[in-house]
Amino acid sequence: MKKRFGFLAITMVASALAFVSCDKDDEKLPEVKACFEFTPATDIEKGDTVSFSNCSSEAEKYTWKSNNEIVANDEHISIVFEDEGEYIITLIAENGNAVDSVTQSVLVSYEPETMSYIINYGSYSGDKSTITLFNEAVNEVENGYYNSVNNTDMVSNVQYAYEYNGTFFFMGNNADQVFYVDAQTFEQTKNGITTDIVKPRYCVGNENTLYVSCWGGDIWTDISFSYIAKVDLITNEVTAKIALPGGPEGLEIANGKLYAALNYMDSVAVIDLANNVISYIATPAVSSYFVKDESENLYVSLLSTYGNPSDKTGLGYINTSSDTFEASYDLAGISTGYVNILAPNNDLSKIYTLASSWVEEADGTWVQKGSVAVFDVASKAFETAMFVEGVAGINGVAVDKTTGNILVMVAESATANGKVMSYKADGTLNKEYETGIAPFMMLTVE
C-alpha cells in the first residue's frame, strides 16, 4: 500500500513539472522558413555569375554556404563560379533560436569556344607522337590526350596536323599513314590511309579532296620521288598521285590553285586543280611553308639548307593572281626545321617566325640558339628586335587564338618531355607548361 501511494505522489509531481514546461514552450517562436532561388537556373557555364535571391520568411540572420564552406551572410548574394562542376548551395536562415535551412544544387558546365591541341612529335626512332589538350584560358593542360580518348597510343610520328570540315587529319610517318579523328571528340574510328602514302608531309583540303604532299622516299637522294596524293574524303582513299619532284612541303590553296613549297628546289610549284598541270614560280631559295593573307596572296618561308644553300633567306611574297614572286624580306637564320615555323596572329598583322641567332654564353662563347622574329605585315619588314631569343631547343611557334598569347614550343631532347612557353603579346613570359616529347605545333578547333 505504501508503495502504491508513493508511485502516485511521484506521478503527480512529474505531471505538475510537465505543465510548467509546457507553459515555457508556449512562448511563441517565429516560424522561420529558409528559401532561395537563383538565376540563371540552367545552362550555367564556368565563369558565369549566378544571383541567389533570398525568399526566406521570418528570418533575421542568413548564412550562405557553398560546398559546406561559408561564403556570405548577406540576404541576397551573387557567386562567380570559376570552375565547372556541381556546387551544393545551402542557406541557413535564423531568427533567435528559430533556425531553418534549405539546400539546392547548382550545376556549372564548361563549353569552351575553342579547343586547342599541341602536337608532340615524339622521336622518329623511339616514341610515337602524343597529344596535349591545351586551353590556357582556363589553365587546362592534359598530356596523353589521344590515349585517354582512344585507349591506345598513336602509332606514327606526326609531321603535320590539320583541321578540315570537323575532322583532324594527321600526316603520320613511321608508320606512314594519313589518319584522322573527330575534331570534337578526338575519337579515331577507322584505320589510317596507308596505300600510296609514303612519307606524308603536309596537307590542305579543297571541297571533297585532301591534297597531301608526300616525299615518297629518301628525297635527299632523288628529288623525283615526291608527289601530291589526292585523297577522296568520301571514300578516304588516294585517288590520284601527281608527280611533283623537289620535295613538296607546305601546301596552300589560293585562287583555285594548289601551291606547293619545294624543299629541294628553288621554286614554288603551282598546280592547276582543274587539270593538274604544274607550273613553277622561281624563288631565291628553297621554301617550306605558307601563310595566306586576305587577298589570297602567300607569304612563303625561304631557307638555306645544306643541299641548297642561299643567302636570300627569310620570307617571300607571292602574288597568286599573277603567280609572280613579288618580294623577299630577309631574315638570316630562319629555321629549316620541319615544324611550325610561321605563326600569324589573329588579325594577321604580325607573322611570328622561328629563327636562330647567336647568343653569348656566360663563359664568353657564342652559340646559336632559338629565337622568334616578328614580321610586321603593315610595314613589310621584320622588327629589329627578336620577340624572344636564346631559347635552347626551340621547336615551333604558335599563336593561341583564345588568349592571343604566343606559344613557343621547346624540345631539347628526343627522349624527354618538352614544354610550351607562353608569352604575352608584349613579350613577357606568362607561364610554362610541360608537354609530351618534342611539341612542335598547335591545332585549334572552334
Add this chain to the structure above:
Amino acid sequence: MIFIETNFIGGLVGSGCKFFMLLAKQLKDVRKVTHLLLTLRGLQLPRRVALALLVSLSISLNAQYTNDTVHIDEVVISSVNISKFQAGAKIEKIPTKQFEVAKDGNLEQLISRYTPIGVKSMAGSFSTIRFRGTSPDHTSINFGGININSMTLGHSNISNVPMFLFDELGMQFGSSSAVNGSGSIGGAIHLGLKNYWVKGFKTEMRMAIGSFGEQLYGTKLFYGNGKFEGVTRAYWYRKENNFSFYNPTYNFESKGAYGEDVQRNASIDNKGLLQEFNFLFKSRVLFKSKIWIENNQHLIQQNMQRNVMNPDYKETYEDHHLRIWTTFENRRHRIKYNIGSGYVYDNGIHNETTNKIATHRMLADANSEYDLTSNTSFKIGVKQVHIIPDVYTYDSALHHENRTDLYFSYHQIILRKIKLTANLRKGYVTNYTVPFTPAFGLSYRVYSGRAAVLKFNANFSRSYRVPTFNDRFWGTQGKPHLPPEEGLNYELGVEYSYCYDVLSGNIKANVFYLDVENWILWKNGGSGWVPESEPKVKSKGIEIVSDFSFFLSDFEINPGFNFSYNPVVPEKTTGDTAVLGRQLEYVPLHGASVFLSANYKSLNVGIDYSYRGEQYTNQKYEDILPEVGLFNVSAGYSYKINEYNKIALRVLVNNILNIDYQSTWDFPMPRRNFRLSITYNFK
C-alpha cells in the same frame, strides 16, 4: 696426342687444378698414356719422354700455381698478355666451351647469352653494347692494334662481328684508355686469333642452319710448315629473319590488336674473309699479318607499327670494312719490342645513297718492353693514327686528322704477393686537346694455400674519348672544339679460387664507381640538332662472377653465374624537363646469367639462363621494357672418324619458353628458335 698451349698455364686460377684433373683423367687410361705424345712448341717426343715431361710439367705448373702468382689470372688474347700491365683490372676471357657454343652466331648473341653486359638489339641486324651503363661509344672493340669502332659514329654494330672468324674473346670491364686509348671508358672487347703453326694442312668446314632462314657457311684453312703459317677464314651468313611475334598495334577496324604478325623486311646478308700470314723466324721472333674484309648488308628492321601498316617498306644498310694489321715482334731478349702498322677503311651506305660516309685510317704502333729484373718491367710506346674522312657533309677543308699517343707502362712484383702496375698515356690530336690519362693497379695475394688462393684487387683509371668526327664536323652542327668525354673509374675486387679434390672454381666480386663527365648527346639547339657535352653520369655497381668445375670419372660439369647490380644515374644534363637521378635509359639495374654445361666423353650439353631487369626507354615513366629471362639449351657431339677426320654436331634451342620480348622499344625479338651446325675438321 694432346696439345698443350703455353697460355694454358696462364688460365684462371683453378685451371691448374683443372689441368691436374685432366691429366689424372688421361693418366688413368694407361693405354692412352702409353700412346701419348707431347707436342709442345713443335717438338714431337717419344712417349716415355713425353710422359715424364708431362708429369714434371704438371708438377711445375702446380708449383707455379701454389708458389707464384706472377702467371696466375693473366688473360692472353692473340698471344698478347693484356692483363700484365693492368693489375686489379677486371679482365675476363670467355671460356672455350661457351665460345664454341656461340661460334655460329655473332658477338651480340654471345654477350647476351653469357654475360650481364647490356646490349640493345634489333633482331640480330643491329646491336650496340653498353658496358656498365655507358654508351656504345664508350667501349672499344679491338682487333690487333685497331679499334674497329666507326670514326664517324663512334661505335660498332656488334651483330656484324661474327664469332666464327675468331678463336677467343677477352672483355675488360671499366676504363682502360691508358692502355687502349680513346673510347675505352666503359669497357673494351678484344677479338683474338691464335697461332697454330701447323705443319702441313688442316681445315675446318662449318655449316649451320636455323630458324627463320638462318644459314652459315664457313671455312678455315690452315697451312704452313711450322715456321710459316697461312690461315684463311671465310664465312657467309644469311638470315631471312621472318619470325613471328605478337603485334599489339591497335586495329580500328577489328577493334583489337593486330595480334599474330610476322617480321618483314629485316633480312641479313653478311660476308667476311679473314686472312693471316704469319712467320716464326725463331722462337719468340715473329711477324704476323691479318686482313679482315667484311661486307654486311641488312634491311633495317622497322618498328612493329610500320611492320603491319607499311608491309612493303624497305630500308637498306650496307657496311664495307677493310682492316689490315701487321706486327713484327721480338720477345727473345730482356728488351722486347713490337712494331705494328695497319690500315682501315669503313664505309656505311644507307638506302643505297651515293652520299658517302667513309673514313680511311693509317695506323702505326711501336713499343718496347724491358724486363729490368724478373719482378720489374716496363714498356714504352708510341701510336700514330692518320685519319682521312670522306663524308659528304664535312667541310672540304678537312683533309685529315692525326692522333699520336705516347704511353708508358710499369709492372712491379713485390714479395711475390703484390703486383703493382702503372700506365700513363698522353694523346695529341690535330687542333684538339685530350687529357693526360693515368691508371694504377694493385693485386695482392692475401692467402695462398695448396687448395685455395685469395686475392684482393684495386684499380684506378682515368679515361677519355675524343668526340666522333660527326660530333665535331657534321654539316653546320658539328662542334670542332667539343670537349672530350672523360671518365674516372675506381675498382675494388676480391677473388677466391679453390681446388678441392674433384672440385675447382673461382668466385670474383667487384665493386666499381665510374664517373663520366662531358657525356656527349645530340640535342635540339636552335637551328637543328647539335652535340652537347654537358651531361654528367655516374655508374656504380657490384659484379659477381663465379664458375666451377666438377670432375667425376668421364664426367665434367661446369656451372657458373654472372650477376650485376648497376645503378647508372645522370646527375647533370641540359634541358629542364630532363629526368635526373633516375636509372639511365636502356640500362637494366639488374642483370644475370646462369649456365651449366656437362660433358661426357665427346658429348656436351648445356643450359643457360640470361636475365635483364626492366629498362627505361625514354626520360619518362612510361614505355618501360619489362624484365625478361630467356632459357637456352645446347647439345654437341663430336665424333672422331679417324686420326685425321673429325665431325661435330651441335644443336641450339634459344628462348625455349617462347617468350615475346623486346630489346629495343617497339622492335620485336624472335621467339623460340633453333640452330643446327655441323663442323668437319680435317687433321
